[in-house]
Amino acid sequence: MTATAAVSLALGGCSGEPARKDGEKLRVVTTVAPLTSIIASVGGGRIEVDGLVPEGVNSHTFEPPPSASRSFANADVIFINGLKLEDPTRELADRTKRSDVAVVELGTSALPEPDYIFDFSFPKEDGKPNPHLWTDPTYAVKYAEKVRDVLTGLDPDGATVYRESTATFVAQANALTEAIRADQESLPADQRELLTYHDAYAYFARTFGWRVVGAIQPRNFEDPTPREIVGLIDQVRREEVKVIFGSEVFPSRVLEQIGKATGARYVDVLRDDDLPGKPGEPEHSWLGLMRFDYLTMIEALGGSAPRLRTLDVNQAGADHARYAQ
Ligand SMILES: [Zn+2]
Numbered sequence: 001m002t003a004t005a006a007v008s009l010a011l012g013g014c015s016g017e018p019a020r021k022d023g024e025k026l027r028v029v030t031t032v033a034p035l036t037s038i039i040a041s042v043g044g045g046r047i048e049v050d051g052l053v054p055e056g057v058n059s060h061t062f063e064p065p066p067s068a069s070r071s072f073a074n075a076d077v078i079f080i081n082g083l084k085l086e087d088p089t090r091e092l093a094d095r096t097k098r099s100d101v102a103v104v105e106l107g108t109s110a111l112p113e114p115d116y117i118f119d120f121s122f123p124k125e126d127g128k129p130n131p132h133l134w135t136d137p138t139y140a141v142k143y144a145e146k147v148r149d150v151l152t153g154l155d156p157d158g159a160t161v162y163r164e165s166t167a168t169f170v171a172q173a174n175a176l177t178e179a180i181r182a183d184q185e186s187l188p189a190d191q192r193e194l195l196t197y198h199d200a201y202a203y204f205a206r207t208f209g210w211r212v213v214g215a216i217q218p219r220n221f222e223d224p225t226p227r228e229i230v231g232l233i234d235q236v237r238r239e240e241v242k243v244i245f246g247s248e249v250f251p252s253r254v255l256e257q258i259g260k261a262t263g264a265r266y267v268d269v270l271r272d273d274d275l276p277g278k279p280g281e282p283e284h285s286w287l288g289l290m291r292f293d294y295l296t297m298i299e300a301l302g303g304s305a306p307r308l309r310t311l312d313v314n315q316a317g318a319d320h321a322r323y324a325q
Contacts, residue, residue, distance in 0.1 A: 025320075026155055029075040029093075031086050032059045032273040033323055034134045035106065035143070037286040039079055040321035042147040044165035046158045047320060052089065054324040055274045056249055060131075060221055064089045069096035077101060077154060079147060082108035083116075085131035104150055107133045110142035117206065120215045121199035132272060136203040137173040137180075137290060144169045172287055172315065179307035180208060180294050186303035194297065195236065195264075197255060198247040200272030201293075213239050216254060223254055236262040243300050245270045267300045279323050288313040 028049040030036050036051030043049060052068050053059050072078060072093045080086045080093070082105025093103050116129035133139040148166040152159045184192060192210040194201055199215035216232060218224055224232065236244070236258055246255045246268030255266040276292045277283040283292065295308035 026076045026151065026158075027074055028077055028079065028151075029071045030079045031062075031081060031089055032134075033275045034140075034273050034286040034289060035079060035081060036321045036323060037275065037284075037289075037315065037318070038134070038140060038143050038169070039147050040318060041169045041286075041315045042144050042162060042166050043151065043320060044158075044161045045320055046155065046161055047151065048322070049320060050322045050324075052324055053086075053273070058221060058249060059085060059273055062086065062089065064092050068092055072096040072101075073098065075101055077150060078103045079106055079150075080104070081106060081131055081134070083111065083131035083133065084128040102150070104146065106143045106146055107131055107139075109146050110139050117202045119199060119202055119212070121217055121219050121221075123219060126219060130199060130202045132200040133203050134286065135200055135272060135290065135293070136207050137176045138207050139203060140286060140290075141170050141173050144173070169315070172312075175311060176287060176290055176294075176308075179291075179305075179311050180298075182307045183295070183298050183303065183305040184208065184210075186305070187298060187301055191242075191301055191303075193239075193241065193301075194245065195239075195241045195243075196245040196247070196270065197252055197268070198250050198270075198272055200247075200270075213241055216244070216252070216258070217250060221250075223252055229254060229257060233258055233261045236264050242302075243267055245297065245300070247272060248274050265300070267296065269296060275323070279321070280318070282314045282318075284323075285313060285315045285318060287311075287315055 026047040028047045030039055030051050032053045033051050033055050036049055039049045050071055052064055053062050073096050078093050118124040118129055122128055122130040144166050148162045151162050193213050195213040197216045202212055205212045241264050244255055244264050244266045248271045255268055259266040270293050275284045275289050291308050291311050291313055295305040298305045
């Protein structure tokens with residue numbers, strides 16, 4: 001018998017018993033760092049949240065370690081992105097959590113199916129939509145509201161805390177939205193174009209009126225083949241792309257290669273789920289991450305981003321987030 005099966009059998013006997021004693025914090029388990037940060041903000045100190053996907057790790061191919069089954073067994077609630085981002089994690093969670101514990105898919109609940117985006121790295125025939133909803137602040141607000149409602153159901157005494165901390169988060173996310181909208185005006189509309197290594201900004205682009213020219217990373221998350229690189233070089237020339245954006249999580253020499261061949265500049269610092277700074281620092285948060293990415297894009301494309309530069313990224317609840325390293 002595997003360790004995982006043993007855990008799930010042992011727990012079978014005690015499901016239905018209250019897992020949490022009075023005064024204990026709710027134990028929340030989640031996956032990628034931006035979700036960990038959003039959930040901690042909403043929890044306002046009444047919860048402890050564990051993120052399972054280490055920063056700098058490819059969340060699309062992440063396989064949870066066996067130790068994750070213990071986190072699921074102890075969890076009062078599990079939040080994942082869904083939209084088929086974390087299938088192996090969802091599978092382990094379903095096998096090892098207590099039977100009365102919910103696995104809540106924040107992305108799936110925020111995005112009606114007709115609004116799914118399929119594209120270069122997430123083609124429709126694979127059946128997995130682009131899952132990067134959290135990079136669009138208007139959807140991050142929906143994530144926070146869903147977390148608020150679920151936590152309030154589990155911990156009605158915390159209703160006021162969850163309501164107020166969500167209101168604070170929503171105000172900050174809206175301030176980010178306004179800052180992006182103001183700063184992107186420094187770019188002519190036809191220069192709000194993205195060619196990125198990792199395909200993480202499709203929903204942002206739709207909401208904010210940008211055009212995603214393409215993504216360099218193929219659907220298998222490997223580097224493109226030499227033949228694909230030739231095609232990309234053609235595309236960069238044809239579309240007169242001035243800047244190509246790389247990703248911290250997926251360092252690649254391909255950008256440099258395309259840059260040299262086409263004269264396009266490459267900026268390889270974007271992060272789709274790898275928070276800037278260190279745990280405990282204000283920018284080590286969903287808000288710090290998004291501010292960094294959008295000011296990097298706008299400035300690299302020749303615009304200016306004074307509103308984003310001065311945006312306050314301090315978020316409540318940050319002390320109660322544990323990020324896997
Ligand atoms: Zn991603």
